Amino acid sequence: MVGTSNEANNKPGNGALAAIDRHVSRVEDAVTLFAAGTIFILMFFVVAEVLGRKLFNHPIPGAIDWVEVYMAIFAFLPAAYAQRLGVHVRMELAISKMRGRFLWGAECFAVVIGVIYCLIIIDKSWEHFLRAFIDGDSTIDVQLQTWPGKLVVPFALVLLCIRLSIQVWGYARLFLDPAKAPVAVPVILDAAAHARAEIEEVMGKETSERGERPNGGAQA
Amino acid sequence: MDPFNAGLLSVAIIMAMVVLGVRVAYASGIAGVIGLIWLRGYDPGAGLAGLLAHSEVSHVTLSVLPMFILIGFLAFYAGLTQSAFYAARCWLGTLPGGLAVATVFATAGFAAVSGASTATAAVFSRVAIPEMLKYGYDRSLAAGVVAAGGTLASLIPPSAILVIYAIIVEESVGALLLAGFIPGALSAVIYAMLIVFRCKLNPALGAPVSAVPFAEKVRSLGGASGIFFVIVIILGGIYTGWMTPTEVGGVAALVIFLIALAKRNMGLSNLRESLMETAKLTVFIFTIIWSILIYVRFLGFSGLPEAFANFVVGLDVPPIVVMILILLAYVVLGMFMDGIGMLLLTLPVVYPAVTALGYDPVWFGIIIVKMVEVCLVTPPIGLNCFVVNGVRPDIPLEDVFKGIWPFFVADIITVAVLVAFPGIVLWLPRLMIQNITG
Numbered sequence: 001m002v003g004t005s006n007e008a009n010n011k012p013g014n015g016a017l018a019a020i021d022r023h024v025s026r027v028e029d030a031v032t033l034f035a036a037g038t039i040f041i042l043m044f045f046v047v048a049e050v051l052g053r054k055l056f057n058h059p060i061p062g063a064i065d066w067v068e069v070y071m072a073i074f075a076f077l078p079a080a081y082a083q084r085l086g087v088h089v090r091m092e093l094a095i096s097k098m099r100g101r102f103l104w105g106a107e108c109f110a111v112v113i114g115v116i117y118c119l120i121i122i123d124k125s126w127e128h129f130l131r132a133f134i135d136g137d138s139t140i141d142v143q144l145q146t147w148p149g150k151l152v153v154p155f156a157l158v159l160l161c162i163r164l165s166i167q168v169w170g171y172a173r174l175f176l177d178p179a180k181a182p183v184a185v186p187v188i189l190d191a192a193a194h195a196r197a198e199i200e201e202v203m204g205k206e207t208s209e210r211g212e213r214p215n216g217g218a219q220a
Numbered sequence: 221m222d223p224f225n226a227g228l229l230s231v232a233i234i235m236a237m238v239v240l241g242v243r244v245a246y247a248s249g250i251a252g253v254i255g256l257i258w259l260r261g262y263d264p265g266a267g268l269a270g271l272l273a274h275s276e277v278s279h280v281t282l283s284v285l286p287m288f289i290l291i292g293f294l295a296f297y298a299g300l301t302q303s304a305f306y307a308a309r310c311w312l313g314t315l316p317g318g319l320a321v322a323t324v325f326a327t328a329g330f331a332a333v334s335g336a337s338t339a340t341a342a343v344f345s346r347v348a349i350p351e352m353l354k355y356g357y358d359r360s361l362a363a364g365v366v367a368a369g370g371t372l373a374s375l376i377p378p379s380a381i382l383v384i385y386a387i388i389v390e391e392s393v394g395a396l397l398l399a400g401f402i403p404g405a406l407s408a409v410i411y412a413m414l415i416v417f418r419c420k421l422n423p424a425l426g427a428p429v430s431a432v433p434f435a436e437k438v439r440s441l442g443g444a445s446g447i448f449f450v451i452v453i454i455l456g457g458i459y460t461g462w463m464t465p466t467e468v469g470g471v472a473a474l475v476i477f478l479i480a481l482a483k484r485n486m487g488l489s490n491l492r493e494s495l496m497e498t499a500k501l502t503v504f505i506f507t508i509i510w511s512i513l514i515y516v517r518f519l520g521f522s523g524l525p526e527a528f529a530n531f532v533v534g535l536d537v538p539p540i541v542v543m544i545l546i547l548l549a550y551v552v553l554g555m556f557m558d559g560i561g562m563l564l565l566t567l568p569v570v571y572p573a574v575t576a577l578g579y580d581p582v583w584f585g586i587i588i589v590k591m592v593e594v595c596l597v598t599p600p601i602g603l604n605c606f607v608v609n610g611v612r613p614d615i616p617l618e619d620v621f622k623g624i625w626p627f628f629v630a631d632i633i634t635v636a637v638l639v640a641f642p643g644i645v646l647w648l649p650r651l652m653i654q655n656i657t658g
Contacts, residue, residue, distance in 0.1 A: 036495035039286045039502065043477070046287070046470030050463055064280045067466075074286055075277045075510075078503040087504045088243040089561035095241035110242040117250040117511075124270020153274045195338075195606030 017173070021166055021184035025084060028159065032078040039074050042067070062142030069139065072149040076156035080163040083114075086186030100178040107185070108171035111164050118161040125153040223259065227522030230255050230515075231569070244561040245511040252515030259521055269514045276513040277506050280466065281393060286502040287469025288378040291450070292334040293494040294473060297480035301343045303443030304329040309351075310432045310440040312412075317419030317426035319355060320365045321412045323348040327369030328408040329444060331376040332451045333476060337596050341370030341604040345611035357426040361415070363615045364623025367604040368411060368630075371593035374559075375404030377454050378469060381560060381592065384505060385585040388512070388567050392582075393465045394458040395649035399582045401455060402644055403590065407634050414630045446479045459648075461656035505560065512564045519568050528569055529576035539577040543639070546570060547591055554595025563592065583645045587638060594631045597624045 045066070053059040060066075082088055095106050129150040131137070137146045170185035221229070230251045237247035249269075256265035308322035308329065315321050326348065327340055334340055344366045352362035374381050377397040386396040419426045432440075441448075450472045457463035463471065480486040519525055532542055553562050574584050596604045605620040638645055 032496060032499050033492070035503070036492070036499040039290060039498055040491075040495055042283065043287065043290065043470045043473045046283075046467045047474050050467045050471060054462065067280050067283050068278045071278060071280075071283050072274065074499055074502050075282070075506040076503070078499045079507055082500050082503050082507070085500065087500055088245055088507060089504065089558045090241055090243040091238050091557050091561075092241060094239050106241050110237075110240065110246075113237065113242045113250055114246040117246050117253065120253050120266050121249075121270055121273050124266045125273055126270075127267065128271050128274060149278060150274055191603065191606050192610065195603060195610040 015183070017166070017169055018183050021170075024080075024159075024162055024166060028078075028081040028084060028163065031156075031159065032081040035074040035077040038070065042071075042074075062139065062144060065139035065141045065144045069144050069146055069149040072152040072156075076152050077159075079156050080159040083160055083163045083167075084186070101175055104171050104174040104178060108168060108175055111167045111171060114164045115161060115168060118157050118164060122154045122157045122161060125150070125157065129154060223522040224524060224527055226255060226258060227519055227524030230518065230522070231524070234515075234565070238565070244565055245508040248508075248515040248565065249511030252511070252518045255518035255522070256514070259518070268517065272514050272517060273510050277510045280464075282387060282506070282509070284383055284393060284465040284469050285380055285505055286498055287466055287473055288380050288383065289501050290473045290494065290498045291378055291469065291476055292336050292339070293497050294476040294480055294486075295330070295333040296339075296343070297483075297485040297490050297494065298333075298446055298476050299483050299485060300333055300444065300446055300476075300479075301326075301330055301347050303440075304447055305344070305347050305351075307440040307444040309429070310437045313429040314431045315412075315416055316423065316428055317357075317361070317415040318428045319348070319352045319357060320361055320415045320419070320426050323352070323365050324369050324372075324408050324411045324415065327366070328372045328376060328404065329447045331373040331404065332378075332447055332454070333472075334373055337370040337373045337593065338603055338607050339370075340373050341367050341607045342611055344369060345608045349608075349612055349615075352426065355427060355429060358424070358623075359615050360619045360623030361418075361425050362623070363605075363608045363612065363620040364625075364627055365411070365415065367597050367602075367608045367620060367624055368627035369408075370604045370607075371596050371631075372404055372408055374589050374593045375400040375407065375586065377401060377458075378472065379589070380501075380505065381563070381589055382585060383465070384509065384560060385563060385567070385589065387509065388516075388564060389571050389581050389585070391585065392649070394461075394652065395582050396585050397465060398455065398458055398648045398652050399586050399645050400589070402648055403586050403634070403638055406637070406644065407590070407631070410630045410634050410637075411627060414626055418626065446476065449475055459652050459655065461652070508561065508564055512568070516568045525569050525572040529572040532573040533576045539579070540639070542577060543574070543579065546574065547587070547635070550588060550591045551595065551598070554592060555598065559589075559592035559595065563588065580642060580646060582649055583638075583642045586645045587635060590631070590635055590638070594628065594635075598628060 045060070045063070049060045049063045090110070095103065095110075098106055129147055132150045133147040138144055139146060166184050170183055174180055174182060174185070234247050234251045237251075238244060253266060253269045256268055259265060260268065305322065305326040308326040309319060312318055312322045312325060323344060327344055330340055330343075345363075348366055349362050353359060373379070377400055379397065379400055382396045382400050383393050385391075386393040415426070453472045453475065454468045457468035457471070458465060477486065480490075535542060550562070550566075553566070571581070571584075575581055596602065599621060602621065602624070605617065605624060608620050609615060609617045
């Protein structure tokens with residue numbers, strides 16, 4: 001349950017790894033913002049559907065179809081962003097006790113598993129998209145083309161795979177030389193540090209609740 | 221190797237990977253993919269996994285998750301924490317330990333617009349603890365009530381974890397959400413009774429505060445009206461069947477958004493931050509759901525859940541003993557793992573056994589989520605306690621944990637009551653089903 005964050009090593013670093021990390025991070029931020037915008041649009045969309053149905057007896061045609069085709073945007077696109085911030089849940093009981101090469105070796109193994117998993121799903125979700133695209137697969141109600149939603153899956157997983165590969169590189173260099181500073185990898189926080197991160201997040205929000213400018217601590 | 225043994229082996233491999241720090245989504249997903257490939261060959265097996273990744277999450281039912289998460293993040297900007305505490309204080313402050321009782325009901329009220337336990341504990345550490353300490357309340361009680369109050373968020377709708385449970389076990393999301401309301405409120409009442417009882421026995425723990433005029437009491441409700449409005453939308457919308465859970469989520473989120481706009485707290489940067497946080501949590505939940513569901517498909521082919529259910533049913537002990545053992549196992553697991561990960565990882569095997577024993581799926585969902593919440597306040601992790609200590613470093617962690625024990629006992633009593641009287645959980649969802657089906 002103990003969380004992770006890469007805030008501690010968010011300082012701009014030098015070298016190829018840090019540069020790639022920065023470029024990929026920008027892409028991740030952009031696609032996550034797009035997904036976040038989709039969630040915001042969904043809020044208005046479902047309200048419009050309720051109002052249309054209940055007040056004007058005129059529901060949005062194919063409302064469910066639209067949601068089901070395009071929900072892949074927020075279900076998949078921010079996966080790499082979440083991986084960068086160490087959000088995907090794991091158990092850190094054993095790994096938090098490890099130090100040096102053992103720690104970096106175990107971390108490397110954990111992300112290599114993720115890479116293999118992603119590669120298999122990318123391959124087959126791409127085929128799933130191709131079938132829908134070639135056959136012109138559409139929804140039952142308003143015959144909406146389903147391929148855009150299906151294309152989101154391999155695209156998001158390619159991004160996730162790139163992020164995981166960056167982390168494999170980051171952990172591998174630490175495994176080879178544990179004295180180096182961590183770059184482009186999340187670091188483990190203990191329960192107290194994790195609690196501090198949570199507080200920082202909320203206090204940023206609470207400060208703004210009182211009409212002040214948030215301190216930006218809510219990022220992770 | 222037969223499929224059953226392969227299923228058993230997959231459980232062992234997942235456990236080994238999770239202990240080694242592999243993220244739950246990847247560990248379960250790759251075990252599922254390899255299992256399917258082993259059973260069907262590469263193309264059909266991996267092809268099924270690739271198809272499931274998309275098809276299992278492209279259901280309109282799951283679109284409720286981002287809406288519920290968004291409500292929680294927007295609620296911080298709608299200024300509802302201070303007003304909830306002030307209203308609760310006006311109405312309940314005169315009871316023994318009145319400020320602590322007010323904290324319980326304010327956190328319960330805030331839980332109606334937020335599903336995040338740790339965030340609720342952090343916010344109320346700042347809002348309620350200074351007030352309690354100012355009136356000479358025992359600092360263990362002050363810290364304990366905030367840490368425990370935060371846990372109410374998971375049962376009182378909107379609760380993301382109950383939605384996740386409903387999706388995994390294929391139960392009605394609406395039924396689960398309604399089912400959480402009374403146990404959540406009951407937990408709050410039991411906490412309050414415990415505080416009143418302790419403070420009556422030992423007034424030094426927390427004294428009543430002076431009464432406010434009735435007009436002020438009524439006025440205080442105005443500030444908290446957003447909370448009442450959201451409760452009416454969520455419970456009313458689901459109960460009457462007028463809106464789907466996604467729709468009540470969308471309408472409630474819009475209401476909170478408009479309150480935040482009206483209070484001039486919703487600039488572009490705050491909106492962007494809320495949405496980015498929502499997207500981050502949403503994708504975390506979706507990733508683990510589709511990965512687990514790939515594994516569940518393999519597990520289904522292996523026959524392991526069915527065999528485990530048969531084994532459990534065949535045990536020569538009363539079902540309640542098995543249930544208590546399962547709940548104890550969750551307490552132990554909860555000491556080391558996040559609630560959502562723990563639920564998703566264990567439900568595919570545990571759930572069929574529980575239903576085979578004759579327990580109601582909706583009831584079990586509420587019990588298990590309550591257990592997950594208990595883990596948020598118990599050592600060694602007890603994240604809510606660390607959060608309180610982090611906001612108030614002057615209250616040592618030992619004092620926070622000392623303050624939490626009475627609430628832990630209260631939680632165990634609540635679970636015992638819910639086990640003894642399942643009707644408390646099932647009354648509201650059954651009424652809803654009768655109401656909708658006419």
